[in-house]
Amino acid sequence: MNVLVTGGGTIAPIDDVRRIVNLSTGRFSAMLSEAFLRHGCRVTHLFAPGAQRPFRRQAGFDLDGEDPAGELQRLARLRDEWHALRRRYTEIPLQNGTVLDYARTLGTALRTNRFDLILLAMAVSDYEPEPRLGKLESSAETLEISCRRTPKVILAVRGLAPDAYLAGFKLLSGSTDQELLNAAREACRVNRSDATIANDLTSLREGRHEVRLVPSRGPAESFGPGDDLADRLAARLLERARADRGMLT
Secondary structure (H helix, E strand, O other), X not given: OEEEEEEOEOOEEOOOXXXXXXXXXXXXXXXXXXXXXXXXXXXXXXXXXXXXXXXXXXXXXXXXXXXXXXHHHHHXXXXXXXXXXXXXXXXXXXXXXXXXXXXXXXXXXHHHOOOOEXXXXXXXXXXXXXXXXXXXXXXXXXXXXXXXXXXXXXXXXXXXXXOOEEEEEEEEOOOOHHHHHHHHHHHHHHHOOOEEEEEEHHHHHOOOOOEEEEEOOOOOEEEOXXXXXXXXXXXXXXXXXXXXXXXXO
């Protein structure tokens, strides 16, 4: 399976030194890329500036740890795994991280590669200001910023990759389970995606990372918290992609 995963958050510049960003770190998309590699896939990871990257996100030495020898052993195991899997891995960094940069970079990737599974976990800004040259004065008591709606990048994907299994992401905050499911199903309809992976910011902040895999047809599936969450979700996405596309397991 040839898999594309996008991750991190886009950037909306206000002026030369200020910008609007979102809360996404790209951690979960990096974990999903790692899981797909472990499942034998070829993985392309397209990421925003500052986003966490597969394997490298774990490569720091814990200076506060009580077992430095054990930490060295962990890093050695990580390095061995990375070198065993890296031949099936490709990275595509965004240059400036804007929505336009994301749309152009993703479009190029889709036109030059054939992907079986596309997982768009990038947190894309819905609105962005018209950036000003230079730096806005900081002496004013208030600053008003007018923002315009950005284009929905995912809407172009089906036309560029008609045969791929396409999954988008939907994040809400303070929603009920039914509201989350309804929003995910509506996203499938509008985006012409095969599935939407939905979660709520409240559970994330409470340390309960739960996700819903909501297909365009059929019942939704829930994936509870755990260190293996990304692995469980990746395995199920591969099963669905193969079944929907009639591919051999």
